[in-house]
Amino acid sequence: MRKMQTLGKQSMVPEEPVYIQGWGSVVGKKEGEGPMGACFDEIEEDPVLGAENWEGAESRLQLLAARKAAERAGISTEEIRMIFAGDLLAQSIASSFGIGRLDRPVYGLFGACSTMGEALSLAALAVAAGAGEHVLALTSSHFATAEKEFRFPLEYGSQRPLSASWTVTGSGACVVGSDAGPVKITGITTGKITDYGLKDSQNMGACMAPATCQTISTHLRDFGRSPEDYDRIITGDLGYVGQQILLDLMEEEGFLMGKVHEDCGIRIFDRETQDTHAGGSGCGCSASLLAGWILPQLACGQWKRVLFVPTGALMSRVSFYEGNSVPGIAQAVVLETAQDAGKEEA
Amino acid sequence: MRKMQTLGKQSMVPEEPVYIQGWGSVVGKKEGEGPMGACFDEIEEDPVLGAENWEGAESRLQLLAARKAAERAGISTEEIRMIFAGDLLAQSIASSFGIGRLDRPVYGLFGACSTMGEALSLAALAVAAGAGEHVLALTSSHFATAEKEFRFPLEYGSQRPLSASWTVTGSGACVVGSDAGPVKITGITTGKITDYGLKDSQNMGACMAPATCQTISTHLRDFGRSPEDYDRIITGDLGYVGQQILLDLMEEEGFLMGKVHEDCGIRIFDRETQDTHAGGSGCGCSASLLAGWILPQLACGQWKRVLFVPTGALMSRVSFYEGNSVPGIAQAVVLETAQDAGKEEA
Numbered sequence: 141m142r143k144m145q146t147l148g149k150q151s152m153v154p155e156e157p158v159y160i161q162g163w164g165s166v167v168g169k170k171e172g173e174g175p176m177g178a179c180f181d182e183i184e185e186d187p188v189l190g191a192e193n194w195e196g197a198e199s200r201l202q203l204l205a206a207r208k209a210a211e212r213a214g215i216s217t218e219e220i221r222m223i224f225a226g227d228l229l230a231q232s233i234a235s236s237f238g239i240g241r242l243d244r245p246v247y248g249l250f251g252a253c254s255t256m257g258e259a260l261s262l263a264a265l266a267v268a269a270g271a272g273e274h275v276l277a278l279t280s281s282h283f284a285t286a287e288k289e290f291r292f293p294l295e296y297g298s299q300r301p302l303s304a305s306w307t308v309t310g311s312g313a314c315v316v317g318s319d320a321g322p323v324k325i326t327g328i329t330t331g332k333i334t335d336y337g338l339k340d341s342q343n344m345g346a347c348m349a350p351a352t353c354q355t356i357s358t359h360l361r362d363f364g365r366s367p368e369d370y371d372r373i374i375t376g377d378l379g380y381v382g383q384q385i386l387l388d389l390m391e392e393e394g395f396l397m398g399k400v401h402e403d404c405g406i407r408i409f410d411r412e413t414q415d416t417h418a419g420g421s422g423c424g425c426s427a428s429l430l431a432g433w434i435l436p437q438l439a440c441g442q443w444k445r446v447l448f449v450p451t452g453a454l455m456s457r458v459s460f461y462e463g464n465s466v467p468g469i470a471q472a473v474v475l476e477t478a479q480d481a482g483k484e485e486a
Numbered sequence: 487m488r489k490m491q492t493l494g495k496q497s498m499v500p501e502e503p504v505y506i507q508g509w510g511s512v513v514g515k516k517e518g519e520g521p522m523g524a525c526f527d528e529i530e531e532d533p534v535l536g537a538e539n540w541e542g543a544e545s546r547l548q549l550l551a552a553r554k555a556a557e558r559a560g561i562s563t564e565e566i567r568m569i570f571a572g573d574l575l576a577q578s579i580a581s582s583f584g585i586g587r588l589d590r591p592v593y594g595l596f597g598a599c600s601t602m603g604e605a606l607s608l609a610a611l612a613v614a615a616g617a618g619e620h621v622l623a624l625t626s627s628h629f630a631t632a633e634k635e636f637r638f639p640l641e642y643g644s645q646r647p648l649s650a651s652w653t654v655t656g657s658g659a660c661v662v663g664s665d666a667g668p669v670k671i672t673g674i675t676t677g678k679i680t681d682y683g684l685k686d687s688q689n690m691g692a693c694m695a696p697a698t699c700q701t702i703s704t705h706l707r708d709f710g711r712s713p714e715d716y717d718r719i720i721t722g723d724l725g726y727v728g729q730q731i732l733l734d735l736m737e738e739e740g741f742l743m744g745k746v747h748e749d750c751g752i753r754i755f756d757r758e759t760q761d762t763h764a765g766g767s768g769c770g771c772s773a774s775l776l777a778g779w780i781l782p783q784l785a786c787g788q789w790k791r792v793l794f795v796p797t798g799a800l801m802s803r804v805s806f807y808e809g810n811s812v813p814g815i816a817q818a819v820v821l822e823t824a825q826d827a828g829k830e831e832a
Contacts, residue, residue, distance in 0.1 A: 143489055144617040146567065152617045176531075183542035193808050221492065222676050231636075231802035232596045233810075234489045236679060240800075240813050245496045245676035247604055247813075248596040248800075250578045258593055262608065269615035271490040273500045288804075289576075299510030330568050330591035333582055454586075456596075458634075462539050467586050469594075 142267050148362025150285065150355075154268040159321035160314050161274070162215070164208025165431035166201050167424070168283065168309030174409045179432040180310075181208050187284065191437060195229065198282035199238030201311035201424070202227075205431070213274065213315035213362045220244045220315070221272030224259040226251060227280050227326020228291055228307075228423055230456070234280055242277070252285070252452030253348075253377050254331060256312060256427040257471030260448070263316035264325040270318075276314035281422025288459060290341065303343035305379050305421035310407060312427030314435070320478060322439035325460060329359035329475035333454060335444040335467035341460050344404070344453040345418055351468030352378060352451050353389035359447065359472045360395060367397035371443035374434060375470070376426035376450035377405035377468055379419030404429040418424040438477050446475045490614045492535060494708025496593040497675040497702075503665035505824060506660050507620070508561075510554025511777035512547050513754050513770070514629065514655030520755045525778040526656075528555050533630065533655065533809060544628035545584030547657035547770070548573075551777070552588060552624055559620065560660035566590045566661070567618030572603040573626050573816065574653075574769055575635055576802070580626055590622070598798030599629070599694075599723050600677065602773040603817030606794070609662035610671040610819070616664075620635050624659035627768025636687065636803060649689035651767035654754060658773025660781070666824060668785035673820035675705035676805035679800060681813035687806050690799040691728020691751070691764055697814030698724060699735035705793065705818045717789035720780060722726040722772035722796035723751035725765030743747060750775040770794040784823050791822045 142206050144152045144430055165180045172183030182204060191199040202225065210217045223242065226249030227234040235248060251258040261278035266275050284294060286307035292298040316325065334351035341347075352375055360366060367373060367390075383403050404426040405419030430448060437443045455466045490498045508802055511526045518529030528550060535546040547625040548571065556563045569588065572595030581594060599605040605623035612621045630640060632653035638644040662671065680697035687693075708711065712717060713736075724732055729749050736743050750772040751765035776794060783789045801812045 144612075144615040146617060173559065195804060195808065226596055228577075228803065229802065231574075231598065231800065233800070233802045233805045234798035236813055237805070237810065240679035243678060245678055246815065247608060247676065247817075250572055250575065250594040250596040263594060265612060265615055265617060266490075269490040269611055271611060330593065332591055333586035334591060335586060337607065373780060384586060454577065454579070454582035456575065457540060458576065458580045459579045459583070467582055469592065471593075 142266060144148050150358050151327060151362035154286055157324035157326060158267045159262045159317055160323040160435060161317045161321035162209045162213025162311045162315040163431035163435050164212060165428040166204040167428050168312050171252040171308055171310055171408060174414060176342035176408055176433060181297050182411055184319040194282055194284040196235055198234035198280050198285050202234060202238035202278055202280045203241060205311035205313040207314035209356035215274055222275045223276045224249055224262045226255045226280050228286055240298040251469060251471060252454055253421060253423050254352050254450040254452030254469050254471045255423045256430055257473055260314060260473045261328045261471055264328060267316050267318050270298055274315050274317045276313060276315055279423040279427045280311035281307050281424035283307045283309045301342045301416055302417050305344060305377060305405060305418045306409060307422035308411050308420045308425040312431035323435050324476050324478045325473055326476050327363060329355055329362060329472040331355045331469040331471045333467045333469050333483035335465050335468050337465045339465050341455055342462060343381060345379040346385055346454045347466040348378055348468035349382045349385035351388060352386050352395060352449060352470040356449060357390060357393040357395060367395055370400055370401050370445050370447045373397055373400050373447040374402045377421035378403050378451055379405040381418050430467050438475055441476050441479060443478050444477050448473045448475055455476035489609060494649045496704050497673060499673050499709035499769040503670035503672060504610045504613045505663055506557045506669040506781060507663045507667035508559025508661040509617045509777035509781050510551040510659045511557060511774040512550040512657050513774050517654055517754060519655055520735035520760060522754055522779060526774060538810060540628055540630040541579055544580035544626050544631050547589060548580060548584030548624055548626045551657035551659040552622060555661050561620055563588050566620050566622045566736060566748050569622045570595055570608045571624050572601045572630055597815060598800055599767060599769050600796040600798030600815050600817045601769045602776055603819055605798035606660060606819045607674045607817055610674060613662050613664050620661050620663045622659060622661055625769040625773045626657035627653050627770035628655045632768055646763055647688045648763050649727050651690060651723060651764045652762035653770040654766045656770035656774035657776035668824055669781050670822050670824045671819055672710060672822050675701055675708060675818040677698050677701045677815040677817045679815050680814045681811050683811045685811050687801055687812055689727060691725040692731055693799045693812040694724055694797040694814035695728045695731035698732050698795060698816040701816040701818050702795060703739040703741060713741055716746055716791050716793045718748050719743055719793040723767035724749045724797055725751040727764050785823055787823050787825060794819045796819055
């Protein structure tokens with residue numbers, strides 16, 4: 141009898157808990173050397189992972205994270221009923237050539253760096269509807285594929301403004317299912333495309349902050365909650381610049397959330413020693429920290445309830461060259477410790 | 487009590503019917519001059535639709551189709567609970583800048599030219615789960631944006647091999663909901679990424695045919711049906727080359743479906759007079775014919791049951807230049823006349 145109930149303007153709540161049964165995180169060398177290095181399942185020393193090119197390397201990250209998530213969930217990848225996956229690259233080739241090898245039914249996504257929030261939301265929707273016992277949500281990013289896709293050839297050694305972020309090399313995957321697991325998904329707020337007209341692709345934190353504020357403030361109103369009802373509200377990759385804008389915008393909406401806010405982009409690198417400027421970014425930033433940090437903290441009861449809000453900047457080289465703005469989107473998922481599973485959300 | 491039931495290996499069935507309440511189709515001048523020209527809601531004479539660039543034109547196609555679908559469903563666009571949308575362009579910019587203006591919650595998709603099948607499947611899943619009363623599924627393509635994205639500058643006037651297809655300028659949108667509408671969605675088969683190692687991006691019909699066979703043959707086995715149980719099995723954009731391969735592959739699987747098979751790519755243009763070689767292609771090909779041709783035929787009872795199977799070729803410029811193959815994917819949706827709505831599918 142699992143189903144979704146709509147709540148407020150943009151939210152939904154599973155009538156019975158949907159669980160995260162397993163997760164996996166795989167990152168590159170630089171991420172492994174950062175302050176969160178100890179939390180990831182695997183750290184790849186070889187930036188190309190033995191593949192023929194950067195895109196192939198990113199595909200391998202996805203495959204490794206998916207297999208780790210299935211292993212931790214205690215299932216074989218053949219037991220996965222469907223996959224929700226996407227990435228930053230044009231036509232999502234990291235996903236197509238990565239998860240294609242798992243030979244499972246697939247729905248491909250594009251949510252820029254909000255993809256892990258979107259994949260987790262749709263996996264929860266599918267499980268709540270009864271469309272699968274085990275559904276895989278995953279995404280990835282790679283520093284070198286993202287530079288090639290959006291910026292300059294690495295060989296140029298281009299200088300980066302301080303507002304720019306550093307794309308994380310990493311992947312995170314979750315197995316979502318109906319049988320009890322360590323963490324439950326108890327709510328979802330679907331994001332709106334929000335455009336304040338900002339055009340600076342080297343300051344994506346600022347571009348994404350308005351959408352993030354729209355999603356989080358609507359979430360809190362839809363659920364009748366305040367920021368303190370969460371142990372943490374963790375955004376994807378706003379970085380230092382975007383974080384300050386988000387906190388200011390949230391204050392204008394009447395919510396003070398400085399005490400509970402964390403940002404994966406801020407946490408994943410050490411700004412002082414790793415030369416990463418505004419922070420980490422990319423689909424793999426929030427996905428790898430979800431699997432490596434957030435879910436384990438919830439599983440052990442260190443946190444009881446977290447709002448996970450991956451954030452995406454909707455742009456391409458073409459939209460940038462044509463002088464378009466960079467709209468943002470943010471997808472929110474409520475994650476709770478499952479030990480004290482109850483009906484309080486239904 | 488709407489929910490999904492899994493069926494067989496890759497399929498699902500709503501326990502109560504999910505309806506298509508309204509639809510809209512908008513195409514370009516060439517499509518309007520083709521054999522199906524009379525069936526579309528709007529034919530745009532201006533290839534750039536008054537926008538500043540081709541991408542802006544494609545965004546406008548989406549917006550026009552979305553508004554037409556809402557109008558036909560008898561709702562305002564504000565009543566749309568969420569949107570599932572995507573397109574062919576890198577980072578789905580046609581969708582981001584098109585539907586962003588509707589100010590509704592969004593889940594972005596990437597399924598190449600299978601996107602309408604994916605969007606319709608996920609909209610049905612959301613409605614079956616109870617996550618929305620009205621959910622919009624849409625996609626688009628534009629000849630000029632696709633040439634720019636995947637092939638050569640139009641000004642080169644490059645010759646096209648006879649196996650190449652012509653990208654449709656068009657968009658199709660559907661409002662999917664729980665209240666009765668003229669057509670119901672009674673089944674879904676999720677596609678697998680299928681790769682026979684073909685590398686010719688100018689022969690995408692051949693690249694997509696194996697995935698199409700995988701989806702349709704699995705669908706028929708999951709539902710215990712034969713091709714004759716459908717008035718039509720309508721694929722997306724296999725074209726003349728892909729159609730023959732599909733029919734051959736299906737025969738190897740034990741299914742003769744030549745009598746009921748149609749392909750949107752074959753139907754949308756007149757090969758003799760429109761110089762479109764293997765047929766039409768692009769997300770907008772199957773989407774505009776779904777809204778302009780298939781749904782009206784079902785709504786009036788001319789057909790009772792159709793299997794709609796948009797087909798996608800998963801590639802990018804980068805994957806092509808790196809010598810990768812072109813895997814395919816196909817997403818199948820069972821559409822039935824709603825007048826004789828019963829429980830035979832539940």
